[in-house]
Amino acid sequence: MGALWILYRQRLRRDRWQVIVWVLSIGMLALFAVAAIAKTFGDDATRTQVLQLATAAPAILVLRGLPRGPALDSFAFFEIFSFLGVLAGLMNTFMAVRHTRAEEESGRAELISSTAAGRWAPLAATVLHGAVANVLVAVATALGFMAGGLDPAGSLVAGFATGAVGFAFFGVGLLASEFFSTSRGANGISSTLVVVAYLLRGVGDATGQVSPDGTTMTAAWPSWISPIGWGQQTFAYTGNRWWPLLLPLGLWAACTAVVVFIMARRDVGSSVLAGRSGRSDARPWLRGSFSLALRLQQGAIIGWCIGGLATGLLTGSLGSAIQSSITSNPQVSSVLRGMIEAQGISMTQLLVAALFEVAGILAAACGLQTVLRLRQEEVAGTAEPVVAESVGRMRWLGSFLGLGAVSVALVLAFTAVGAWASLAASGDTSGAVDDVWQTALDQLPAALIYLALPALVFVVWPRATIPTGWALLGVGVILGIYGSILGIDQKLRDLSPFTHTPVTTSTGTDWSGGFWMLGIAAVLAALALAAVRRREVGTA
Incomplete structure (x- = not known):
């Protein structure tokens, strides 16, 4: 005891x-x-x-x-x-x-x-x-x-x-x-x-x-x-x-x-699932900083992509089940017709928008985890030997940022593939089948914010990288996704990137917020790359 x-x-x-x-x-x-x-x-x-x-x-x-x-x-x-x-x-x-x-x-x-x-x-x-x-x-x-x-x-x-x-x-x-x-x-x-x-x-x-x-x-x-x-x-x-x-x-x-x-x-x-034994020497392709970052993060990226694919695959089966339940209830059908006429969107478009909100969070988490891996490598002492060679700090950070951007795009792409395939297999003929690609693209700017902002935190305040990164994502989800439910003031909700995610409708997509977020993400990433040259790499 x-x-x-x-x-x-x-x-x-x-x-x-x-x-x-x-x-x-x-x-x-x-x-x-x-x-x-x-x-x-x-x-x-x-x-x-x-x-x-x-x-x-x-x-x-x-x-x-x-x-x-x-x-x-x-x-x-x-x-x-x-x-x-x-x-x-x-x-x-x-x-x-x-x-x-x-x-x-x-x-x-x-x-x-x-x-x-x-x-x-x-x-x-x-x-x-x-x-x-x-x-x-x-x-x-x-x-x-x-x-x-x-x-x-x-x-x-x-x-x-x-x-x-x-x-x-x-x-x-x-x-x-x-x-x-x-x-x-x-x-x-x-x-x-x-x-x-x-x-x-x-x-x-x-x-x-x-x-x-x-x-x-x-x-x-x-x-x-x-x-x-x-x-x-x-x-x-x-x-x-x-x-x-x-x-x-x-x-x-x-x-x-x-x-x-x-x-x-x-x-x-x-x-129970033993890790594979490492090779005595590196493969020929494992010579650059980007390939090293990919080797370190490939398991996590595959996992997030599978999650995105599963989310997309829900669209067709869930849409069919929802349509069946609506058809069997005349009162629900009348309410739904009134709502669709008022908003000019289909049931499938509503479903795609809802599921892609989840996909956007998954993509943001995937990008964030790439930055967190930087901090883990630094604490473990494996980052210092890398930057001590010809790689350099900027190239090291830039490789992870590039990989993070690619991984974010991959998660959204796998979600779109799953949604498109499931809707096509279910026989859905609405415009939402083609809209899934645009809807996936709409989630990209907000997800990239959660790659660039934690990267700047990593450079400026390394010890706060992990808690701050997850806190930023959690607060963003609360303000952007659940802010209206909680009655949070619009000025606070506007602080969340998810609030400004472009929305695809029958009349088109307003990408003004998306372009602003892409610009902010680019500025944050540039600041992180510029500042990393002036800070030491260590385990503290």
Whole structure:
């Protein structure tokens, strides 16, 4: 117990600021969402119209949630819970990998295992640390909803549903750390699974059964294979069901048990999927700084491209399912016809726009991770020998920036290929089939901002690169994608690149914001390249 307590305190001290920021952000987001929804959609009649619009155009539900009635509390849960689940999932996967695979990768785990703590005390301390953090998330979320004036009983269910989603993904992060030999690989696959869970929940919500009045839905089966979907099934404020929380908690327990089973049979530092042995000499093509950057990042780029392709492939199958559900409900069809006539867009165009918002976030994250790799190479001490040769600092940074731009374009291209192929296979003849290429291009400027701005942070303030990079992306998503829901002032929302993403409609595309963002990204990249010549490369 003494070793367990010491290791647990070490984790608390190491993560004190990260946990505080995550927990407070999730709790405050719940509070702000309720306040904004109460202000923007102040009565049941307005909220009923919004829900009928959402069920009439189910593509909206991919980025929202499962409608369960027009009351303020259930409407708030519908609007914000899925995003709270994503935040809880990312927090937990990063935390789990940081205290398991990253520790083994650095060699610290082997040192601790050689002491009286042994092999199991570190794992027990990590599991305890994750459990406490998720309880704090649950409490903070519940208090946020309560402070917004929502029903306390339903707020407790909503809060603990968020915490339970966190538990599930903590177990996923632990299990990923057993399979992959690097923290980068474990983080990549576990965060991808968070996005997959979000999309599965969205598919289940969008293809569910709509009630006759168009204000409630019963989710389809894909929601039942998503931890975020399990949290939604609590029906907070309308049903207050606790039993669905057994599913994410069961996943957490099962993953932990499998981790114990695997750890008992492997050496410290090894993994289920062993990394390939390196060559004694480099291949002929591995002679330039760009090819080195590509070799270091190829696994991550492939992973993000697969995520983009999967997002695109959802378009055709999801569009067919949505069309079928609309056709079977005359009331929904009439509402949808009115909306399409008013906006001059098709159902498929709505769906493509919604899914490409997700693709834009994936592309931005891919570009950001390329810059973060620069900092990881510098801390590991492998960057200094590279720039000490003829490569130089500018060429080294420029190679990663070039690779980041290419990887961003590849993620969007794979998304477009998936969307085009799935729409063509489904027999869709609307103009959106050809629009997918333009829609993919529309996401490029915002994604490049998240390549250039973190690169400048890396040059000016190296130690802040990783936390600042992810914080910038998170804030950008909140302001740009969810800012209208949260009632955030337009001046603040305009700070997010996602707010200015060009939108393709039947009348064309306004690229004025896109050109401005491309210019800003170019200026930021040029400043980073100019400034990197004057700073030292080191491990601090």
